[in-house]
Amino acid sequence: MAQVRRRRPWIAAVLGFIFTGVGHIYLRRWLRGAAWFMAALASSFFVPEAAVEATTQAATTAFTNPQAAQSMTLPIKELLPIYAVITASIIDAYIIAKMNNQLVEEIEQGVRRCPSCAKKIDDSVNFCQWCGTDLDDDLTL
Numbered sequence: 001m002a003q004v005r006r007r008r009p010w011i012a013a014v015l016g017f018i019f020t021g022v023g024h025i026y027l028r029r030w031l032r033g034a035a036w037f038m039a040a041l042a043s044s045f046f047v048p049e050a051a052v053e054a055t056t057q058a059a060t061t062a063f064t065n066p067q068a069a070q071s072m073t074l075p076i077k078e079l080l081p082i083y084a085v086i087t088a089s090i091i092d093a094y095i096i097a098k099m100n101n102q103l104v105e106e107i108e109q110g111v112r113r114c115p116s117c118a119k120k121i122d123d124s125v126n127f128c129q130w131c132g133t134d135l136d137d138d139l140t141l
């Protein structure tokens with residue numbers, strides 16, 4: 001827990017929106033980001049092949065011929081499983097960034113937490129008033 005830095009939740013959300021998992025990479029949560037990417041990939045198995053093809057075609061057209069792409073419609077309903085996973089990953093990245101910043105604030109304010117139960121501990125005691133853990137060895141947290 002040595003290097004905790006403030007991260008902007010909206011940046012994590014926007015990055016996650018652009019590409020699933022990248023918001024988590026910004027938050028240095030590599031494995032979680034990879035897991036969300038795999039989840040988004042896996043969710044595409046629940047989408048009918050025709051819908052995947054239509055989407056790929058629409059995306060390609062958007063790059064090559066933007067005007068023609070405007071008249072194309074995406075199979076929104078069929079793509080819902082993917083949207084659901086992507087939305088969840090964006091919310092997850094946002095919440096992690098928020099929690100991360102809360103932790104940074106606590107460290108800046110010198111808040112001590114019990115290593116065994118994670119509850120806030122009073123500065124003047126050397127044991128956890130919640131679970132009784134002896135904190136003598138953990139003062140250099």
Ligand SMILES: [Zn+2]
Pocket residue numbers: 114115116117118119128129130131132133
């Ligand atoms: Zn405790």
